[in-house]
Amino acid sequence: MLSFLQNSAYEIIATSIYIINFLIILNLIFREKRSIETIVAWTAVLTTLPAVGIVMYILVGRGVRKDNMFKIKEQEDKIIKKNIAETKARLKCSSMLDENLRDNIDMIDALTNSNNAHYTNNNSVDIFDKSRDFFDSLLYELKNAKNYINIQFYIFKDDVIGSEIIDILCEKAKSGVEVRLIYDAVGSRLLSEKTLLKLKKSGVKTGAFFPSLMKIVNFNLNYRNHRKIVVIDGNIAYVGGNNIGDEYLGKDPKFGEWRDTHLKLTGDCIVDLNTRFILDWRYTTQENLDLSKYFTKSQGSNIYYNKSSNNVGIQIVSSGPDITELDEIKYGYIKMIQKARKYIYIQTPYLILDRTLIDSLKIACLSGVDVRIMIPSKPDHPFVYWASCSYAGELLKFGAKIYTYGDNAFLHAKTIVIDDAVCSIGTANMDIRSFELNFEVNAFIYSKEVSIKQRNIFEKDITNSKQMTIDMYNSRPKLIIIKEAVSRLLSPLL
Incomplete structure (x- = not known):
């Protein structure tokens, strides 16, 4: 019985x-x-x-409810509509067309229509291809903040570099500077309660994106906020691949040298990064901010933004699962691939492509475009790594040049540059997770000068890389073939 x-x-x-x-x-x-x-x-x-x-x-x-997930409140809506109205007026007014606009009007228009991405052309850009340089610049600007600091990272640790930044944030908050910190609950799971209490006692306002239950269980392991944004006083902004942790300074022997790319921006584009931060902040904390402080320049104040003397065109493009049936950053990447006539240089830690992207790259190769893709030489996530190798091998057969960066190093940069004309640098990897599941933000930059700088960085990185050949790929061991096959099958879930 x-x-x-x-x-x-x-x-x-x-x-x-x-x-x-x-x-x-x-x-x-x-x-x-x-x-x-x-x-x-x-x-x-x-x-x-x-x-x-x-x-x-x-x-x-599990899916996440997308209906109005980041519903734009009335104040943000007015700012975005005003920015887009300015962009559309500039696009229609031929007398105002600068060289960047004239040559890239199709791409600018596509991103404006798909993402409400405001085009600005009075910006300046500094590219940091060494994490130490980025952190040195960030620490300096944080120490000199006068009015506010809006800071957001996927990973924020309270190790050596993290504690140094935390101390500055606390000091600034005590001195009267408004400090707001968004961290992702899963990415920043090692950020201790003691540190969070210290921040709050100092007056730093904090927000955890999709918080975990007692930091142990999180039923939203997908749909993470992968953005890295810093805006200081409306004058300086940062966006790129680095998070806050000692491994980004090459101090983790597991990874060795950490090769990443980050941007420092000045000019009107800061308004768009600040808007993105505030939308995330209001969703995360429900705080009803007085936006006039961040988007209205009072007489005798420099709180709004500094005009830049450089003529660099920029669109800040964000993407995430809150918008149904639109993969905005992916669309930007595809448009760049389609526009390229001479070369396409891509750096990404993860290369997991859907049919549209892989076919676009194949067509570029067949059209005689010099397609070069750089990926890490070692995995941080084994299944993701083997899936990336599978897609790289497929592109090799069509003439793409594939490079693996370094021996004792990890490539984490997310960059694409074409034809010394357009480049994109930000937080989005060249993978399905970044396009469909994570919340990301990239700067699409229309500038010959900046694009040449990014091309030179890529070419310098080639000297520290090994080129994968079709013979090398075809002679890989049977075990690796099996790993790639299984990982590729699961790649939409990775």
């Missing part, structure tokens, strides 16, 4: 699991309307590993 009851219980549990899995698949198809690749990958996991599949889906696969 006991055996019969045990068998019956097992059958009930097994049947329930399969029914739940079937309902999950129906939900993916009809309600969430995921991509075909994602649906196929989840179907494979749920059918081959039924019980494990349910747990994986609950932790990393």
